Amino acid sequence: MNLLSPKWTQRIAIGVLGAATLATLLVLLFIIVFVLEKGLRTISWSFLFTNPQDMGRAGGIFPTLVGTLLLPLLALAVAVPLGVGTAVYLTEYTREGRLTRIIRFGTDCLAGIPSIIFGLFGFIFFVTILKMGWCLLAGGLTLAIMILPTIIRTTEEAIRAVPYSYREVSFSLGATRWATVVKVVLPNALPGIVTGVMLGIGRCIGETAAVIFTAGSALRLPHSVFDSVRTMSVHFYILAREGVSAENAYGTAAVLILSILLLNVTTYWLMHRFIGRRA
């Protein structure tokens, strides 16, 4: 016997789902407001563009800003060509079979590994065995490996979403497989690929464990890829963990949140412009 009429179940369902959405938004909003409220008053031009003094107790965060920019950039420079290449190979050049299943299983496993393990690997392999020391290069390569699975999987999904009929037409007009990939498949998969890259950048920027192990935490401007850098996340972690300066920690966190916001907004704006022009 039904205790509730369909009308009431419907109302309850809407209520529960709405409450869940609201709770999620509130938590998110609370975090952002909390950090900005504590951090915004610290942010100024001199905070952004001067060097830290006294281990970050005073002065600005300029080197960590540079570190946060360079490290993901280096990671992407390695991970995007490798990841997109792998995804194209898996989707366009091989037929579904045991090999593709094994590779896919491998990337899924890789995606689930905690970042500290990547940090440890990077420390042992790049820092120690290859004798790079703690540096931008070791950190960038480690982060590249870390975000590779994300980029491969999102690119694969994006490529699969390109209608088969586009490929068919392209082949029927005498295009080779490569021409089809370059002129038809990748342009149409671009929005999805960009989403994957964004996720990758987000993971790089937010990462601390893997970065401390591989890029170190030197508080000065790097002069080459063989210099150690400190990212904003690491800076925040050290300032807060070692009780150096809560004020500057929140200031750094606020800058971090704002830069991620800026990154997202710019990307979506660019994507809209780009797609708007294409279609």
Place this chain on the structure above:
Amino acid sequence: MSLDAKIRFELVSLFYGAFEALKQVNMTMAERQITALIGPSGCGKSTLLRTLNRMNDLIPGVRITGLVRVDGRNIYAPGTDVTTLRKRIGMVFQRPNPFPLSVRDNVSFGLRVAGLTSRADVEPILERSLRAAWLWDQVKDRLDQSALDLPLDQQQRLCIARLLAVEPDIILMDEPCSALDPIATGKVEDLMLELKKQYTIVIVTHNMQQAARISDVTGYMLLGDMIESGATAALFTNPQDRRTQDYLSGRYG
């Protein structure tokens, strides 16, 4: 062997794995004529059409035996350049399928993949192809707008312009009007009659009236067999095979 056979199938069989989709098909298709392939769904007419531009190659597990000759040459002979073959033999698909690009970029696609990119080279071909597909007047002022904004029949004619740009001599059409309304269908059919003056056309259609209206030769297929083929008027008025007769009179399926 008659001299004007542009296309000649000799004992062509095609297997999807163990399934025999074409059974020792023999047929000739004449130059600058429209040949229609009719028959119930799944009879192999689209498969036969696609042997001509080797689109079946893309499907895993396909095996083909026999000879498919175009201008006397077996297109399945080892060393055949499939991309060159496909440029010579254009294809129009069931649903209009322009790329999500501008009208201009759609028509010039085949040229661009062939390495022809300079505007001076592309522009005359663009106009010529669109004129040949009877689309120039409708789109000349909106060449840079998305092709997806065109009405369906214009999209289908754009697809025809797109293949004309790579200068084929054979055009394959796989139920090109099945997504179009009767008026749009009429326009595409008129266009086909015009194109026939320059091109050899092979069309697969479910619409028997369409085959009767536009084709010179018709082939009736059933379960992978070419039951009967011949001049369209003769085939429709006086079919030789009992099974053709049944199909034409609507007694089949």
